Amino acid sequence: MIGRLNHVAIAVSDLAAATATYKNTLGAKVSEPESLPEHGVTVVFVELPNAKIELLQPLGEGSPIAGFVAKNPAGGIHHLCYEVDDILTARDQLKAAGARVLGDGEPKIGAHGKPVLFLHPKDFNGALVELEQA
Numbered sequence: 001m002i003g004r005l006n007h008v009a010i011a012v013s014d015l016a017a018a019t020a021t022y023k024n025t026l027g028a029k030v031s032e033p034e035s036l037p038e039h040g041v042t043v044v045f046v047e048l049p050n051a052k053i054e055l056l057q058p059l060g061e062g063s064p065i066a067g068f069v070a071k072n073p074a075g076g077i078h079h080l081c082y083e084v085d086d087i088l089t090a091r092d093q094l095k096a097a098g099a100r101v102l103g104d105g106e107p108k109i110g111a112h113g114k115p116v117l118f119l120h121p122k123d124f125n126g127a128l129v130e131l132e133q134a
């Protein structure tokens, strides 16, 4: 069902500092920051030849990553995003298999303008999974 790895997300408390590390120390190509209030995050994408790294900073009240950043003040790997051909078919198969789809179960438009869903980390070996429609 899952296809390409789209991105690995790293949650941080200081997005500007993390962006500078990727740009200046690791020599990567980085995007401008983008605020996504409906996701409670501000994101910067690091463009690698074969995938992206998504740097995330909490945005606003009730950010879904606030607890994670509080527990990991130095930052930490937050989720893996896999591409799927049809997000609703994937969701329904995963629900039937007993996986917990987070939120209200309806896809939201993600950072790339495509529908995304999240799956509970405890159902996937401790790793939060994002699905993005290819």
Ligand SMILES: C[C@@H](C(=O)O)C(=O)SCCNC(=O)CCNC(=O)[C@H](O)C(C)(C)COP(=O)(O)OP(=O)(O)OC[C@H]1O[C@@H](n2cnc3c(N)ncnc32)[C@H](O)[C@@H]1OP(=O)(O)O
Pocket (backbone or CB within 6 Å): 009, 036, 039, 041, 043, 054, 056, 064, 065, 067, 068, 077, 078, 079, 081, 102, 103, 109, 110, 111, 112, 116, 118, 120, 121, 122, 126, 127, 128, 130
């Ligand atoms: C823009 C978009 C895009 O790319 O297009 C994005 O990525 S937006 C990216 C931001 N949006 C999301 O992450 C949306 C989906 N995420 C969520 O709904 C939330 O982050 C949850 C996954 C439910 C976790 O929320 P929260 O930490 O507040 O809940 P909690 O404290 O009850 O945590 C429940 C248990 O899960 C663990 N836990 C929490 N976050 C985790 C993570 N990222 N990876 C692995 N485990 C994690 C906690 O340590 C705890 O374990 P113990 O019980 O063992 O202590």
Ligand SMILES: [Co+2]
Pocket (backbone or CB within 6 Å): 007, 009, 054, 079, 081, 130
């Ligand atoms: Co993501």
